[in-house]
Amino acid sequence: MATSTTVEEQARLVESSKRLAAFQAVKDYLLPEYTRIGIGSGSTVVYVVEAIAGLGSAVTSKMAFYPTGSQSEELIEAAGLNLQSISKLPAGQQLDVAFDGADEVDDDLNLIKGGGACLWQEKIVAASAKQFVCVADFRKLSPRLGTAWKKGIPIEVLPMAAPRVLDELLRMGAQKPRIRPGLPGKAGAIVTDNGMWIIDAPFAPLLLPKDIETGSALVTGMWTVDALADALIKIPGVAEIGLFYGKNGLQVASGAQKPVAAYF
């Protein structure tokens, strides 16, 4: 009895952390003059959309919302917001801001994303925005990626290349990488919105520049975030990886993958 109450209390705490983070992020980063907004996937983004819808149609009717997949498409439509497609965003234009969740966030705001299998479109939307804001609950923050999210880095692959990609991941030191199975009741591998498969590849915790300064990178078999991401994306057959890394939107004009801020 005591255990189940604790589990329920923890669940309530997590939901309240997601909600508070989402409302604060929208308050700080959604300016009324913005017209193009990216909306990510997952359960935390539900609160982002709730916060946006709560601003009222006087504010939101001038805005268009760009989803990262079928789930966020439904979310936007259900809230009565104006749904647009990132494929219709003209070349040379950017979203004003994009909000999305994460599976894990490290001290430098690198992210693991893709637990929900939408990582490719999530990266396109995040990188199309002038500012990308991450919203998550307190369980997602950790000093190094791979510490809190133990299922591995999600990697979107061309199905025919999956066996070769698995070989390469093992060679790079991944521990038991595996093709993600389909949702309960569905045989075979999970198929993404883009017709691809997902491989989850667990690696030892990923180091940050500060670790190299202090010498921890000398530990055998440990990658830095940037080195691993650069190597993974070069494997033939890999379409996209669930590491959002590099520079954030304050440092590059466009194409940033890292958030300018993370809310917990």
Ligand code: ABF
């Ligand atoms: C998306 O949703 C994904 O990149 C990430 O895997 C997941 C986070 O979901 P939740 O908010 O439900 O924890 O952002």
